[in-house]
Amino acid sequence: MEPDTDLDERPLDWNAPSPRLRVLRRYEVAGTTLAALILAAGIAIALGAATAAVVAIVCVILAGSIADVVAGRRVRAWGYAERDEDLLVRRGVMFRRMSVIPYGRMQYVEVTAGPFERAFGLATVQMHTAAAASDARIPGLPAVEAARLRDQLTSLGESLAMGL
Protein backbone atom coordinates (compact mmCIF):
# COMPACT_ATOMS: atom_id res chain seq x y z
CA MET A 1 0.00 0.00 0.00
CA GLU A 2 2.90 2.35 0.50
CA PRO A 3 3.99 4.48 -2.38
CA ASP A 4 7.74 4.19 -2.61
CA THR A 5 8.04 7.10 -4.96
CA ASP A 6 6.58 10.57 -4.72
CA LEU A 7 4.43 12.34 -7.26
CA ASP A 8 7.32 12.97 -9.58
CA GLU A 9 8.47 9.36 -9.28
CA ARG A 10 11.37 10.27 -7.05
CA PRO A 11 12.03 7.68 -4.35
CA LEU A 12 10.58 8.58 -0.98
CA ASP A 13 12.84 8.45 2.02
CA TRP A 14 10.85 7.16 4.94
CA ASN A 15 12.01 8.20 8.39
CA ALA A 16 11.38 5.88 11.31
CA PRO A 17 11.01 6.67 15.01
CA SER A 18 14.12 6.28 17.15
CA PRO A 19 15.23 2.70 17.98
CA ARG A 20 14.90 3.78 21.59
CA LEU A 21 11.11 3.73 21.10
CA ARG A 22 11.42 -0.06 20.69
CA VAL A 23 13.29 -0.22 24.00
CA LEU A 24 10.72 2.02 25.68
CA ARG A 25 7.86 -0.18 24.48
CA ARG A 26 9.75 -3.28 25.67
CA TYR A 27 10.13 -1.76 29.13
CA GLU A 28 6.44 -0.88 29.17
CA VAL A 29 5.46 -4.45 28.26
CA ALA A 30 7.94 -5.84 30.77
CA GLY A 31 6.56 -3.61 33.52
CA THR A 32 2.99 -4.70 32.87
CA THR A 33 4.04 -8.36 32.67
CA LEU A 34 5.93 -8.12 35.96
CA ALA A 35 2.91 -6.61 37.70
CA ALA A 36 0.67 -9.37 36.32
CA LEU A 37 3.25 -11.95 37.36
CA ILE A 38 3.34 -10.72 40.95
CA LEU A 39 -0.45 -10.63 41.08
CA ALA A 40 -0.82 -14.15 39.66
CA ALA A 41 1.88 -15.59 41.91
CA GLY A 42 0.43 -13.84 44.95
CA ILE A 43 -3.07 -15.19 44.36
CA ALA A 44 -1.75 -18.71 43.68
CA ILE A 45 0.39 -18.71 46.85
CA ALA A 46 -2.48 -17.34 48.92
CA LEU A 47 -4.64 -20.20 47.64
CA GLY A 48 -1.78 -22.62 48.10
CA ALA A 49 -2.08 -24.25 44.69
CA ALA A 50 1.42 -24.96 43.36
CA THR A 51 0.51 -26.33 39.89
CA ALA A 52 -1.93 -23.50 39.28
CA ALA A 53 0.81 -21.02 40.19
CA VAL A 54 3.20 -22.55 37.65
CA VAL A 55 0.53 -22.58 34.91
CA ALA A 56 -0.40 -18.97 35.65
CA ILE A 57 3.21 -17.81 35.59
CA VAL A 58 3.90 -19.59 32.29
CA CYS A 59 0.74 -18.07 30.76
CA VAL A 60 1.65 -14.55 31.89
CA ILE A 61 5.19 -14.86 30.51
CA LEU A 62 3.82 -16.20 27.21
CA ALA A 63 1.32 -13.34 26.94
CA GLY A 64 4.07 -10.86 27.75
CA SER A 65 6.36 -12.14 25.01
CA ILE A 66 3.53 -12.08 22.46
CA ALA A 67 2.74 -8.50 23.48
CA ASP A 68 6.41 -7.67 23.04
CA VAL A 69 6.45 -9.05 19.50
CA VAL A 70 3.26 -7.10 18.63
CA ALA A 71 4.71 -3.92 20.14
CA GLY A 72 7.85 -4.40 18.05
CA ARG A 73 5.86 -4.76 14.85
CA ARG A 74 3.83 -1.69 15.72
CA VAL A 75 6.96 0.35 16.31
CA ARG A 76 8.37 -0.81 12.98
CA ALA A 77 5.13 0.18 11.21
CA TRP A 78 5.51 3.86 12.12
CA GLY A 79 7.09 6.03 9.51
CA TYR A 80 6.95 9.52 8.07
CA ALA A 81 8.20 11.22 4.97
CA GLU A 82 8.48 14.93 4.29
CA ARG A 83 7.57 15.81 0.74
CA ASP A 84 7.61 19.20 -0.92
CA GLU A 85 4.04 20.17 -0.05
CA ASP A 86 2.82 17.57 2.40
CA LEU A 87 3.77 15.19 5.16
CA LEU A 88 3.12 11.46 4.90
CA VAL A 89 2.58 9.44 8.08
CA ARG A 90 2.07 5.68 8.10
CA ARG A 91 1.22 3.47 11.03
CA GLY A 92 -0.56 0.36 12.21
CA VAL A 93 -0.21 -3.40 11.82
CA MET A 94 -3.77 -4.74 11.89
CA PHE A 95 -5.32 -1.55 10.57
CA ARG A 96 -2.74 0.02 8.34
CA ARG A 97 -3.15 3.74 7.87
CA MET A 98 -1.39 6.31 5.81
CA SER A 99 -2.19 10.02 6.10
CA VAL A 100 -1.31 12.81 3.73
CA ILE A 101 -1.35 16.22 5.43
CA PRO A 102 -0.58 19.27 3.30
CA TYR A 103 1.67 21.70 5.18
CA GLY A 104 -0.65 24.55 4.26
CA ARG A 105 -3.54 22.94 6.10
CA MET A 106 -1.65 22.76 9.36
CA GLN A 107 -3.02 24.92 12.16
CA TYR A 108 -0.47 24.13 14.83
CA VAL A 109 2.16 21.61 15.77
CA GLU A 110 2.28 20.05 19.20
CA VAL A 111 5.32 18.41 20.76
CA THR A 112 4.63 16.36 23.87
CA ALA A 113 6.86 14.18 26.02
CA GLY A 114 5.55 12.12 28.92
CA PRO A 115 7.75 11.15 31.87
CA PHE A 116 8.79 7.80 30.33
CA GLU A 117 9.42 9.34 26.93
CA ARG A 118 11.51 12.06 28.60
CA ALA A 119 13.59 9.46 30.41
CA PHE A 120 14.48 8.03 26.99
CA GLY A 121 15.02 11.46 25.43
CA LEU A 122 12.03 10.99 23.14
CA ALA A 123 9.08 13.20 22.14
CA THR A 124 5.83 12.93 20.17
CA VAL A 125 5.09 15.37 17.37
CA GLN A 126 1.48 15.94 16.38
CA MET A 127 0.22 18.10 13.54
CA HIS A 128 -3.29 19.57 13.86
CA THR A 129 -5.51 20.63 10.97
CA ALA A 130 -8.99 22.11 11.03
CA ALA A 131 -10.38 18.61 10.55
CA ALA A 132 -10.72 16.67 13.78
CA ALA A 133 -10.25 13.39 11.94
CA SER A 134 -6.79 14.24 10.63
CA ASP A 135 -4.36 11.82 12.15
CA ALA A 136 -0.77 13.01 12.04
CA ARG A 137 0.99 11.81 15.17
CA ILE A 138 4.59 10.64 15.16
CA PRO A 139 5.73 9.12 18.47
CA GLY A 140 9.21 8.29 19.66
CA LEU A 141 11.25 10.93 17.88
CA PRO A 142 14.60 11.92 19.43
CA ALA A 143 14.11 15.30 21.12
CA VAL A 144 16.43 17.03 18.64
CA GLU A 145 14.65 15.56 15.63
CA ALA A 146 11.27 16.48 17.17
CA ALA A 147 12.36 20.08 17.56
CA ARG A 148 13.73 20.16 14.01
CA LEU A 149 10.51 18.68 12.60
CA ARG A 150 8.41 21.14 14.60
CA ASP A 151 10.35 24.13 13.29
CA GLN A 152 10.36 22.75 9.76
CA LEU A 153 6.60 22.12 9.78
CA THR A 154 5.86 25.51 11.29
CA SER A 155 7.88 27.42 8.74
CA LEU A 156 6.47 25.38 5.85
CA GLY A 157 2.97 25.85 7.26
CA GLU A 158 3.45 29.60 7.41
CA SER A 159 4.72 29.89 3.87
CA LEU A 160 2.01 27.65 2.42
CA ALA A 161 -0.91 28.64 4.69
CA MET A 162 -4.31 28.65 3.07
CA GLY A 163 -6.81 28.84 5.90
CA LEU A 164 -9.97 26.82 5.74
Place this chain on the structure above:
Amino acid sequence: MSAPTGSVSPPDGLPSPDPHVAAGLGGEWQRLHPLSPLVRTGRGVIAILVVLFIPAAGGGQKGSLGGDLLHIGVLAVVFALGLISWLVTRWRMEGGVLRVESGLIRRTSGRFPLSQIQAIDTVRPGLARFFGLAELRIRLASGSGKAGRLAYLTNTEAEVLRARLLALSHGMAEETPPPPEQALLTVAPGRLFASILLTGTGLLLELAIVALLVLAILAPGAAAAALSIGLVGLVSLVVGLFRRFNGDYRLTVADAADGVRLRSGLVETSAETIPRGRIQAIRMIEPLAWRPFGWCRLEVDVASQKSKGRQDRNQAKSARALLPVGSHAQAASLVARVFPGLPEERLPPPARARWKSPLRFHLLSWAANDRYAVTTSGRARRVTDWVPLAKVQSIRLVEGPIQRRLALSSIHLDTAGRRVHAVLRDRDRTEGALLLQELPKRCRVARQLRPAQPELHAPAKPATQ
Protein backbone atom coordinates in the same frame (compact mmCIF):
# COMPACT_ATOMS: atom_id res chain seq x y z
CA MET B 1 -44.72 21.77 -2.99
CA SER B 2 -44.47 24.67 -5.32
CA ALA B 3 -41.10 25.92 -6.34
CA PRO B 4 -41.54 29.62 -6.94
CA THR B 5 -38.74 30.98 -9.00
CA GLY B 6 -38.04 34.49 -10.02
CA SER B 7 -36.56 37.38 -8.18
CA VAL B 8 -38.24 38.23 -4.91
CA SER B 9 -37.51 41.59 -3.41
CA PRO B 10 -37.04 41.80 0.37
CA PRO B 11 -40.37 42.10 2.15
CA ASP B 12 -42.04 45.38 1.15
CA GLY B 13 -38.82 47.23 0.58
CA LEU B 14 -37.35 49.28 3.39
CA PRO B 15 -39.63 50.91 5.90
CA SER B 16 -39.13 54.57 6.56
CA PRO B 17 -35.96 55.25 8.57
CA ASP B 18 -36.59 54.70 12.23
CA PRO B 19 -35.31 57.53 14.44
CA HIS B 20 -34.31 55.04 17.11
CA VAL B 21 -32.11 53.03 14.77
CA ALA B 22 -30.79 56.12 13.07
CA ALA B 23 -29.65 57.37 16.46
CA GLY B 24 -27.89 54.08 17.15
CA LEU B 25 -26.06 54.24 13.86
CA GLY B 26 -25.18 57.83 14.65
CA GLY B 27 -23.06 56.66 17.54
CA GLU B 28 -25.23 57.14 20.62
CA TRP B 29 -25.82 54.38 23.11
CA GLN B 30 -29.11 52.60 22.53
CA ARG B 31 -31.14 50.24 24.68
CA LEU B 32 -32.96 47.20 23.43
CA HIS B 33 -36.73 47.06 23.39
CA PRO B 34 -38.26 47.47 26.89
CA LEU B 35 -40.20 44.20 26.52
CA SER B 36 -36.96 42.23 25.98
CA PRO B 37 -36.65 41.02 29.59
CA LEU B 38 -40.22 39.73 29.48
CA VAL B 39 -39.58 37.80 26.25
CA ARG B 40 -36.23 36.49 27.42
CA THR B 41 -37.48 35.17 30.70
CA GLY B 42 -40.90 34.48 29.21
CA ARG B 43 -40.80 30.72 29.12
CA GLY B 44 -39.34 30.54 32.61
CA VAL B 45 -41.91 32.95 34.01
CA ILE B 46 -44.78 31.02 32.50
CA ALA B 47 -43.40 27.81 33.98
CA ILE B 48 -43.09 29.46 37.41
CA LEU B 49 -46.63 30.85 37.18
CA VAL B 50 -47.98 27.42 36.34
CA VAL B 51 -46.10 25.77 39.18
CA LEU B 52 -47.08 28.45 41.69
CA PHE B 53 -50.70 29.05 40.90
CA ILE B 54 -52.09 25.71 39.81
CA PRO B 55 -52.05 24.34 43.37
CA ALA B 56 -53.47 27.65 44.62
CA ALA B 57 -56.28 27.62 42.06
CA GLY B 58 -57.04 24.00 42.79
CA GLY B 59 -58.08 24.97 46.34
CA GLY B 60 -55.91 22.90 48.66
CA GLN B 61 -54.69 24.80 51.65
CA LYS B 62 -56.30 28.14 51.01
CA GLY B 63 -53.69 30.89 50.68
CA SER B 64 -51.49 31.05 53.70
CA LEU B 65 -50.29 34.64 53.57
CA GLY B 66 -46.60 33.70 53.82
CA GLY B 67 -46.85 31.34 50.82
CA ASP B 68 -48.46 33.98 48.65
CA LEU B 69 -45.82 36.50 49.61
CA LEU B 70 -43.12 34.00 48.73
CA HIS B 71 -44.67 33.42 45.28
CA ILE B 72 -44.87 37.12 44.64
CA GLY B 73 -41.32 37.55 45.89
CA VAL B 74 -39.96 34.92 43.48
CA LEU B 75 -41.74 36.56 40.57
CA ALA B 76 -40.50 39.98 41.58
CA VAL B 77 -36.91 38.75 41.77
CA VAL B 78 -37.13 37.16 38.31
CA PHE B 79 -38.55 40.33 36.81
CA ALA B 80 -36.04 42.50 38.63
CA LEU B 81 -33.16 40.42 37.27
CA GLY B 82 -34.58 40.71 33.75
CA LEU B 83 -35.05 44.44 34.16
CA ILE B 84 -31.48 44.92 35.42
CA SER B 85 -30.08 42.91 32.54
CA TRP B 86 -32.10 45.09 30.16
CA LEU B 87 -30.94 48.27 31.90
CA VAL B 88 -27.25 47.44 31.64
CA THR B 89 -27.38 46.22 28.01
CA ARG B 90 -26.78 48.82 25.34
CA TRP B 91 -25.40 49.01 21.84
CA ARG B 92 -24.03 51.60 19.50
CA MET B 93 -22.01 52.11 16.32
CA GLU B 94 -18.55 53.45 16.78
CA GLY B 95 -16.42 54.11 13.75
CA GLY B 96 -17.31 51.01 11.76
CA VAL B 97 -17.61 48.81 14.83
CA LEU B 98 -20.82 47.64 16.46
CA ARG B 99 -20.43 47.55 20.22
CA VAL B 100 -22.72 45.64 22.52
CA GLU B 101 -22.27 45.99 26.27
CA SER B 102 -24.05 43.87 28.82
CA GLY B 103 -23.80 42.49 32.33
CA LEU B 104 -23.98 44.24 35.68
CA ILE B 105 -21.32 42.50 37.74
CA ARG B 106 -19.32 40.79 35.03
CA ARG B 107 -19.45 43.37 32.33
CA THR B 108 -18.88 42.13 28.79
CA SER B 109 -18.30 44.35 25.84
CA GLY B 110 -18.54 42.82 22.40
CA ARG B 111 -16.96 44.53 19.43
CA PHE B 112 -18.13 43.52 15.99
CA PRO B 113 -16.19 45.16 13.16
CA LEU B 114 -18.62 45.72 10.31
CA SER B 115 -16.08 44.79 7.68
CA GLN B 116 -15.97 41.26 9.11
CA ILE B 117 -19.69 40.62 9.24
CA GLN B 118 -20.39 37.43 7.37
CA ALA B 119 -24.10 37.04 7.92
CA ILE B 120 -26.89 38.49 10.00
CA ASP B 121 -29.60 36.08 11.05
CA THR B 122 -33.02 36.97 12.38
CA VAL B 123 -34.67 34.82 15.05
CA ARG B 124 -38.17 35.31 16.43
CA PRO B 125 -39.26 33.05 19.28
CA GLY B 126 -43.01 32.59 19.76
CA LEU B 127 -43.36 35.14 22.53
CA ALA B 128 -41.28 37.68 20.61
CA ARG B 129 -43.54 37.26 17.59
CA PHE B 130 -46.54 37.92 19.81
CA PHE B 131 -45.05 41.29 20.75
CA GLY B 132 -43.67 41.98 17.26
CA LEU B 133 -40.03 41.66 18.32
CA ALA B 134 -37.04 40.02 16.68
CA GLU B 135 -33.50 39.08 17.61
CA LEU B 136 -30.54 39.86 15.38
CA ARG B 137 -27.58 37.50 15.41
CA ILE B 138 -24.44 38.88 13.87
CA ARG B 139 -21.89 36.34 12.74
CA LEU B 140 -18.33 37.39 12.05
CA ALA B 141 -16.07 35.94 9.43
CA SER B 142 -13.18 35.52 11.85
CA GLY B 143 -12.40 32.06 13.10
CA SER B 144 -13.51 32.63 16.67
CA GLY B 145 -17.06 31.86 15.66
CA LYS B 146 -18.55 34.26 18.20
CA ALA B 147 -21.89 35.81 17.44
CA GLY B 148 -23.29 39.13 18.54
CA ARG B 149 -26.87 39.09 19.77
CA LEU B 150 -29.26 42.00 19.83
CA ALA B 151 -32.33 40.66 21.61
CA TYR B 152 -34.82 42.14 21.13
CA LEU B 153 -35.65 44.88 18.64
CA THR B 154 -39.00 45.58 17.02
CA ASN B 155 -39.52 43.91 13.66
CA THR B 156 -39.07 47.10 11.65
CA GLU B 157 -36.04 48.13 13.69
CA ALA B 158 -34.46 44.73 13.17
CA GLU B 159 -35.14 44.85 9.45
CA VAL B 160 -33.77 48.35 9.02
CA LEU B 161 -30.74 47.69 11.17
CA ARG B 162 -29.97 44.46 9.35
CA ALA B 163 -30.14 46.12 5.95
CA ARG B 164 -27.94 48.99 7.10
CA LEU B 165 -25.34 46.85 8.79
CA LEU B 166 -25.11 44.67 5.69
CA ALA B 167 -24.82 47.73 3.46
CA LEU B 168 -22.14 49.27 5.66
CA SER B 169 -20.26 46.00 5.93
CA HIS B 170 -20.12 45.84 2.14
CA GLY B 171 -18.88 49.41 2.02
CA MET B 172 -22.00 50.80 0.41
CA ALA B 173 -24.28 53.68 1.29
CA GLU B 174 -26.41 53.19 4.38
CA GLU B 175 -29.66 53.26 2.44
CA THR B 176 -28.74 50.42 0.06
CA PRO B 177 -31.39 47.72 0.27
CA PRO B 178 -30.16 44.23 1.20
CA PRO B 179 -29.08 42.09 -1.76
CA PRO B 180 -32.04 40.56 -3.59
CA GLU B 181 -32.68 36.90 -3.09
CA GLN B 182 -34.18 34.34 -5.36
CA ALA B 183 -36.62 31.96 -3.70
CA LEU B 184 -35.89 28.43 -4.84
CA LEU B 185 -38.41 26.24 -3.06
CA THR B 186 -40.64 25.83 -0.02
CA VAL B 187 -41.26 22.57 1.78
CA ALA B 188 -44.97 21.78 2.08
CA PRO B 189 -46.02 21.21 5.73
CA GLY B 190 -47.95 18.06 4.85
CA ARG B 191 -44.96 16.40 3.31
CA LEU B 192 -42.74 17.50 6.22
CA PHE B 193 -45.22 15.99 8.69
CA ALA B 194 -45.43 12.71 6.76
CA SER B 195 -41.66 12.51 6.42
CA ILE B 196 -41.12 13.05 10.15
CA LEU B 197 -43.61 10.30 10.95
CA LEU B 198 -41.51 8.01 8.75
CA THR B 199 -38.16 8.69 10.46
CA GLY B 200 -36.67 6.22 12.93
CA THR B 201 -37.95 8.12 15.98
CA GLY B 202 -41.31 8.66 14.34
CA LEU B 203 -41.73 4.96 13.59
CA LEU B 204 -40.68 4.13 17.15
CA LEU B 205 -43.34 6.45 18.52
CA GLU B 206 -46.02 5.00 16.26
CA LEU B 207 -45.03 1.49 17.26
CA ALA B 208 -45.23 2.43 20.94
CA ILE B 209 -48.68 3.99 20.49
CA VAL B 210 -50.00 0.98 18.55
CA ALA B 211 -48.59 -1.35 21.19
CA LEU B 212 -50.24 0.67 23.94
CA LEU B 213 -53.60 0.63 22.13
CA VAL B 214 -53.46 -3.13 21.60
CA LEU B 215 -52.52 -3.58 25.23
CA ALA B 216 -55.33 -1.28 26.32
CA ILE B 217 -57.87 -3.47 24.50
CA LEU B 218 -56.45 -6.73 25.80
CA ALA B 219 -55.50 -5.73 29.33
CA PRO B 220 -56.43 -2.21 30.40
CA GLY B 221 -54.68 -2.52 33.74
CA ALA B 222 -51.36 -3.50 32.19
CA ALA B 223 -51.71 -0.69 29.64
CA ALA B 224 -52.15 1.89 32.37
CA ALA B 225 -49.08 0.55 34.15
CA ALA B 226 -47.04 0.60 30.93
CA LEU B 227 -48.22 4.12 30.20
CA SER B 228 -47.23 5.37 33.63
CA ILE B 229 -43.77 3.86 33.21
CA GLY B 230 -43.17 4.95 29.63
CA LEU B 231 -44.92 8.32 29.74
CA VAL B 232 -41.74 10.33 30.17
CA GLY B 233 -40.10 8.56 27.25
CA LEU B 234 -43.17 9.03 25.05
CA VAL B 235 -43.41 12.72 25.87
CA SER B 236 -39.74 13.26 25.11
CA LEU B 237 -40.17 11.48 21.77
CA VAL B 238 -43.13 13.68 20.90
CA VAL B 239 -41.25 16.81 21.98
CA GLY B 240 -38.23 15.83 19.86
CA LEU B 241 -40.38 15.22 16.79
CA PHE B 242 -42.32 18.42 17.32
CA ARG B 243 -39.10 20.38 17.67
CA ARG B 244 -38.00 19.05 14.31
CA PHE B 245 -41.36 19.89 12.76
CA ASN B 246 -41.28 23.33 14.37
CA GLY B 247 -37.76 24.06 13.19
CA ASP B 248 -38.26 23.00 9.59
CA TYR B 249 -41.87 24.16 9.17
CA ARG B 250 -42.38 25.83 5.79
CA LEU B 251 -38.64 25.97 5.21
CA THR B 252 -37.91 28.24 2.27
CA VAL B 253 -34.59 28.10 0.50
CA ALA B 254 -33.48 31.24 -1.27
CA ASP B 255 -30.35 32.11 -3.17
CA ALA B 256 -28.71 35.43 -2.28
CA ALA B 257 -25.45 37.02 -3.25
CA ASP B 258 -23.85 36.28 0.13
CA GLY B 259 -25.04 32.71 0.54
CA VAL B 260 -27.99 30.41 0.85
CA ARG B 261 -30.82 31.84 2.92
CA LEU B 262 -33.08 29.56 4.92
CA ARG B 263 -36.34 30.77 6.45
CA SER B 264 -38.40 28.43 8.56
CA GLY B 265 -40.33 27.93 11.74
CA LEU B 266 -43.80 27.42 13.13
CA VAL B 267 -43.67 28.96 16.62
CA GLU B 268 -40.14 30.30 16.53
CA THR B 269 -39.20 31.59 13.11
CA SER B 270 -35.69 32.17 11.91
CA ALA B 271 -33.99 33.52 8.83
CA GLU B 272 -30.48 32.18 8.48
CA THR B 273 -27.79 32.74 5.91
CA ILE B 274 -25.21 30.07 5.19
CA PRO B 275 -22.24 31.69 3.44
CA ARG B 276 -21.15 29.58 0.48
CA GLY B 277 -17.48 29.69 1.35
CA ARG B 278 -18.17 28.05 4.70
CA ILE B 279 -19.89 24.97 3.33
CA GLN B 280 -17.52 22.04 3.80
CA ALA B 281 -19.72 19.26 2.57
CA ILE B 282 -23.28 18.37 1.58
CA ARG B 283 -24.87 15.07 2.51
CA MET B 284 -27.96 13.57 0.95
CA ILE B 285 -29.76 10.93 3.02
CA GLU B 286 -32.44 8.62 1.69
CA PRO B 287 -33.89 6.56 4.55
CA LEU B 288 -35.41 3.20 3.67
CA ALA B 289 -38.91 4.27 4.74
CA TRP B 290 -38.79 7.32 2.46
CA ARG B 291 -37.70 5.41 -0.60
CA PRO B 292 -41.19 4.45 -1.84
CA PHE B 293 -41.96 8.17 -2.05
CA GLY B 294 -38.63 9.11 -3.63
CA TRP B 295 -37.84 11.55 -0.83
CA CYS B 296 -34.47 12.62 0.45
CA ARG B 297 -32.94 15.01 2.97
CA LEU B 298 -30.05 17.40 2.36
CA GLU B 299 -27.72 18.48 5.14
CA VAL B 300 -24.90 20.98 5.00
CA ASP B 301 -21.82 20.88 7.18
CA VAL B 302 -20.09 24.17 7.91
CA ALA B 303 -16.69 24.82 9.41
CA SER B 304 -17.16 25.49 13.08
CA GLN B 305 -14.92 25.95 16.03
CA LYS B 306 -16.17 24.70 19.34
CA SER B 307 -18.22 27.63 20.59
CA LYS B 308 -19.66 27.68 24.05
CA GLY B 309 -22.76 29.78 23.50
CA ARG B 310 -26.05 28.18 24.45
CA GLN B 311 -27.57 29.12 21.13
CA ASP B 312 -24.66 27.77 19.15
CA ARG B 313 -24.74 24.50 20.99
CA ASN B 314 -28.39 24.05 20.14
CA GLN B 315 -27.59 24.55 16.50
CA ALA B 316 -24.62 22.25 16.61
CA LYS B 317 -26.61 19.34 17.96
CA SER B 318 -28.41 18.58 14.73
CA ALA B 319 -27.01 19.02 11.26
CA ARG B 320 -28.53 21.98 9.48
CA ALA B 321 -31.02 20.71 6.98
CA LEU B 322 -30.80 22.50 3.69
CA LEU B 323 -33.84 20.53 2.63
CA PRO B 324 -35.66 18.59 5.39
CA VAL B 325 -37.56 16.55 2.81
CA GLY B 326 -37.82 16.84 -0.93
CA SER B 327 -37.87 15.03 -4.21
CA HIS B 328 -34.72 13.99 -5.99
CA ALA B 329 -35.17 16.67 -8.60
CA GLN B 330 -35.37 19.37 -5.94
CA ALA B 331 -32.32 18.02 -4.14
CA ALA B 332 -30.35 17.78 -7.36
CA SER B 333 -31.16 21.36 -8.34
CA LEU B 334 -30.21 22.66 -4.88
CA VAL B 335 -26.94 20.76 -4.80
CA ALA B 336 -26.12 21.95 -8.29
CA ARG B 337 -26.73 25.53 -7.18
CA VAL B 338 -24.44 25.32 -4.18
CA PHE B 339 -21.79 23.14 -5.83
CA PRO B 340 -21.99 23.82 -9.57
CA GLY B 341 -20.33 21.37 -11.92
CA LEU B 342 -20.48 18.09 -10.02
CA PRO B 343 -19.08 14.86 -11.44
CA GLU B 344 -21.70 12.77 -13.20
CA GLU B 345 -20.70 9.14 -13.61
CA ARG B 346 -19.77 7.03 -10.60
CA LEU B 347 -17.19 4.30 -10.29
CA PRO B 348 -18.33 1.13 -8.49
CA PRO B 349 -15.91 -0.78 -6.25
CA PRO B 350 -14.34 -4.08 -7.37
CA ALA B 351 -16.69 -7.06 -7.15
CA ARG B 352 -14.76 -8.71 -4.32
CA ALA B 353 -15.73 -5.79 -2.03
CA ARG B 354 -19.02 -7.67 -1.67
CA TRP B 355 -17.27 -9.98 0.81
CA LYS B 356 -16.12 -7.08 2.98
CA SER B 357 -19.32 -5.01 2.89
CA PRO B 358 -22.17 -7.29 1.87
CA LEU B 359 -24.89 -4.81 2.88
CA ARG B 360 -23.21 -1.71 1.57
CA PHE B 361 -21.85 -3.15 -1.64
CA HIS B 362 -24.68 -2.22 -4.00
CA LEU B 363 -24.58 1.41 -2.80
CA LEU B 364 -20.83 1.98 -2.88
CA SER B 365 -19.39 4.27 -5.52
CA TRP B 366 -17.32 7.37 -5.91
CA ALA B 367 -16.29 9.95 -8.46
CA ALA B 368 -14.31 13.16 -8.65
CA ASN B 369 -13.63 15.91 -11.11
CA ASP B 370 -11.25 18.79 -10.71
CA ARG B 371 -13.43 20.53 -8.09
CA TYR B 372 -15.57 18.02 -6.23
CA ALA B 373 -15.54 14.48 -4.97
CA VAL B 374 -18.70 12.48 -4.43
CA THR B 375 -19.11 9.20 -2.57
CA THR B 376 -22.15 7.04 -1.92
CA SER B 377 -22.56 4.51 0.84
CA GLY B 378 -25.04 3.25 3.41
CA ARG B 379 -26.67 -0.01 4.40
CA ALA B 380 -30.42 0.46 4.73
CA ARG B 381 -30.38 4.16 3.99
CA ARG B 382 -28.48 5.57 1.07
CA VAL B 383 -26.03 8.36 1.87
CA THR B 384 -24.36 10.55 -0.73
CA ASP B 385 -21.60 12.96 0.27
CA TRP B 386 -20.27 15.80 -1.82
CA VAL B 387 -16.99 17.40 -0.75
CA PRO B 388 -15.25 20.26 -2.56
CA LEU B 389 -11.64 19.20 -3.09
CA ALA B 390 -10.59 22.72 -2.15
CA LYS B 391 -11.90 22.10 1.38
CA VAL B 392 -10.11 18.81 2.00
CA GLN B 393 -7.84 19.12 5.03
CA SER B 394 -6.06 15.80 4.92
CA ILE B 395 -6.32 12.45 3.18
CA ARG B 396 -6.09 9.09 4.91
CA LEU B 397 -5.79 5.62 3.52
CA VAL B 398 -6.94 2.84 5.86
CA GLU B 399 -6.62 -0.90 5.35
CA GLY B 400 -8.25 -3.24 7.84
CA PRO B 401 -7.38 -6.93 8.22
CA ILE B 402 -10.23 -8.17 6.01
CA GLN B 403 -9.55 -5.51 3.45
CA ARG B 404 -5.88 -6.50 3.31
CA ARG B 405 -6.79 -10.10 2.52
CA LEU B 406 -9.01 -8.88 -0.32
CA ALA B 407 -6.48 -6.26 -1.52
CA LEU B 408 -8.88 -3.41 -0.79
CA SER B 409 -8.40 -0.07 0.93
CA SER B 410 -10.57 2.87 1.98
CA ILE B 411 -9.65 6.50 1.52
CA HIS B 412 -10.98 9.22 3.81
CA LEU B 413 -11.20 12.85 2.75
CA ASP B 414 -11.21 14.87 5.98
CA THR B 415 -12.84 18.31 6.05
CA ALA B 416 -13.25 20.92 8.77
CA GLY B 417 -16.94 20.11 9.13
CA ARG B 418 -18.12 18.22 12.16
CA ARG B 419 -20.30 15.47 10.83
CA VAL B 420 -19.71 14.81 7.18
CA HIS B 421 -16.56 13.51 5.66
CA ALA B 422 -16.34 11.55 2.48
CA VAL B 423 -15.04 7.97 2.54
CA LEU B 424 -14.10 6.13 -0.60
CA ARG B 425 -14.85 2.68 0.74
CA ASP B 426 -13.32 -0.58 -0.42
CA ARG B 427 -11.41 0.48 -3.48
CA ASP B 428 -8.88 -1.71 -5.19
CA ARG B 429 -5.51 -1.46 -3.48
CA THR B 430 -3.61 -0.27 -6.54
CA GLU B 431 -6.35 2.27 -7.22
CA GLY B 432 -6.10 3.38 -3.58
CA ALA B 433 -2.36 3.84 -3.75
CA LEU B 434 -2.72 5.78 -6.97
CA LEU B 435 -5.44 7.98 -5.46
CA LEU B 436 -3.29 8.69 -2.42
CA GLN B 437 -0.66 10.00 -4.80
CA GLU B 438 -3.03 11.88 -7.03
CA LEU B 439 -5.71 13.32 -4.75
CA PRO B 440 -3.41 15.70 -2.80
CA LYS B 441 -2.30 17.12 -6.12
CA ARG B 442 -5.88 17.50 -7.29
CA CYS B 443 -6.83 19.22 -4.03
CA ARG B 444 -3.97 21.64 -4.47
CA VAL B 445 -5.07 22.47 -8.00
CA ALA B 446 -8.69 22.83 -6.84
CA ARG B 447 -7.67 25.35 -4.20
CA GLN B 448 -5.97 27.48 -6.81
CA LEU B 449 -8.96 27.19 -9.13
CA ARG B 450 -11.19 29.32 -6.95
CA PRO B 451 -9.42 32.31 -5.49
CA ALA B 452 -12.55 34.42 -6.01
CA GLN B 453 -14.48 32.57 -3.35
CA PRO B 454 -14.73 34.54 -0.10
CA GLU B 455 -12.69 32.60 2.40
CA LEU B 456 -13.19 32.48 6.12
CA HIS B 457 -10.49 34.99 6.85
CA ALA B 458 -11.31 37.44 4.09
CA PRO B 459 -14.05 40.04 4.53
CA ALA B 460 -17.09 39.45 2.36
CA LYS B 461 -16.79 41.02 -1.03
CA PRO B 462 -19.28 43.70 -2.04
CA ALA B 463 -22.36 42.01 -3.41
CA THR B 464 -22.73 42.34 -7.13
CA GLN B 465 -26.13 43.68 -7.95
